[in-house]
Amino acid sequence: MSTETAAPPQQQAIESRSPVISVRDLWKVFGPKADQVPGSPELAGLSRRELMDRMNCTAAVREVTFDVAPGEVFVVMGLSGSGKSTLVRCLTRLIEPTAGEVVFEGEDILHADKKRLRELRRQKFSMVFQHFGLLPYRRVVDNVAYGLEIRGTGKSERTKRAMEIIELVGLSGYENSYPDQLSGGMQQRVGLARALAGDPDVLFFDEPFSALDPLIRRDMQNEVIRLHREVGKTMVFITHDLSEALKLGDRILIMRDGKMVQCGTGDELVGAPADDYVRDFVRDVPRSHVLTLRWIMREPRPDDVLDGPELGPDVIVRDAIRVVLAAEKPVKVVADGKLLGIVGDEEILAVVAGTEAGA
Numbered sequence: 001m002s003t004e005t006a007a008p009p010q011q012q013a014i015e016s017r018s019p020v021i022s023v024r025d026l027w028k029v030f031g032p033k034a035d036q037v038p039g040s041p042e043l044a045g046l047s048r049r050e051l052m053d054r055m056n057c058t059a060a061v062r063e064v065t066f067d068v069a070p071g072e073v074f075v076v077m078g079l080s081g082s083g084k085s086t087l088v089r090c091l092t093r094l095i096e097p098t099a100g101e102v103v104f105e106g107e108d109i110l111h112a113d114k115k116r117l118r119e120l121r122r123q124k125f126s127m128v129f130q131h132f133g134l135l136p137y138r139r140v141v142d143n144v145a146y147g148l149e150i151r152g153t154g155k156s157e158r159t160k161r162a163m164e165i166i167e168l169v170g171l172s173g174y175e176n177s178y179p180d181q182l183s184g185g186m187q188q189r190v191g192l193a194r195a196l197a198g199d200p201d202v203l204f205f206d207e208p209f210s211a212l213d214p215l216i217r218r219d220m221q222n223e224v225i226r227l228h229r230e231v232g233k234t235m236v237f238i239t240h241d242l243s244e245a246l247k248l249g250d251r252i253l254i255m256r257d258g259k260m261v262q263c264g265t266g267d268e269l270v271g272a273p274a275d276d277y278v279r280d281f282v283r284d285v286p287r288s289h290v291l292t293l294r295w296i297m298r299e300p301r302p303d304d305v306l307d308g309p310e311l312g313p314d315v316i317v318r319d320a321i322r323v324v325l326a327a328e329k330p331v332k333v334v335a336d337g338k339l340l341g342i343v344g345d346e347e348i349l350a351v352v353a354g355t356e357a358g359a
């Protein structure tokens, strides 16, 4: 028997649906001769420094390609200056890309005229920013209803919708407050409610929780997870915080100097980092909290007894520790009735101790 190496089912499911957003060879170059860079293999190959010296240009996004699946939380992560904000702003043309393709629900965004872009931004996209961008002289309910007001929705209908969303984000009782009467976390809930009120197809978050203190930040992350479960929206989420990325992201795209270094699920980044940059990023992640049995199982040996307990390949190591250590025999990793591999005390303890192959 051989062990499976196919992508995890979650990943397969993501890949099999037609994407909401499809990005191909996207470039954003800032500077006077920006247009010359993407088409020239010589210029495109220059480092950030060389490009600045020779062309007075910065390539903030370099040849980035990815798809976002319906209902996915897609996280863009990287250090400051790696190009995250520029990339995400190119998706809605808040920043005009220099070259490449952005297709939203089958529509070529880069050729949309101004009127169409306005429609898309009002009806299909919503943004949540770090600085909440709330209107200070408007009450919470009117802030939440603002997008609907711009769309021309009548007052009673938009107020009704705003009140529903205010309840959804846990702000009932504060609808008549003004933003400066609320804490930072509550203001960001208003930002979230405003983004959700228009029932967009995609929510874009640009480091929405960076300004919040750690406990409030954790609450808001849980809030996003809960809202995502309830409303199932596609979300594109920028962060420079790996633990936030791992907590929220179905998949994570890691950027460095405008380039995409790796795009994958959290366990793929931790289990098979594409290079030393990613390896460095994930070095301090507790592996047992992220890796699944798929990553640590081994092929059975002739002397292994194969009637131990069964677990699925996507069970996280941390959640399997007790079962594996309590079992007299190795745990069988089984999917669709097929034995994929086995996991014993040795494999589990190696992850916990950080000594398994690839650690």
Ligand SMILES: Nc1ncnc2c1ncn2[C@@H]1O[C@H](COP(=O)(O)OP(=O)(O)OP(=O)(O)O)[C@@H](O)[C@H]1O
Pocket (backbone or CB within 6 Å): 030, 031, 058, 059, 060, 078, 079, 080, 081, 082, 083, 084, 085, 086, 087, 240
């Ligand atoms: N309008 C602009 N003109 C020139 N260069 C720019 C412009 N906007 C961004 N850049 C440069 O593009 C690169 C990527 O910037 P960007 O803001 O997208 O990165 P980021 O990863 O979002 O960073 P941060 O986490 O600090 O927001 C940086 O080198 C930045 O200086």
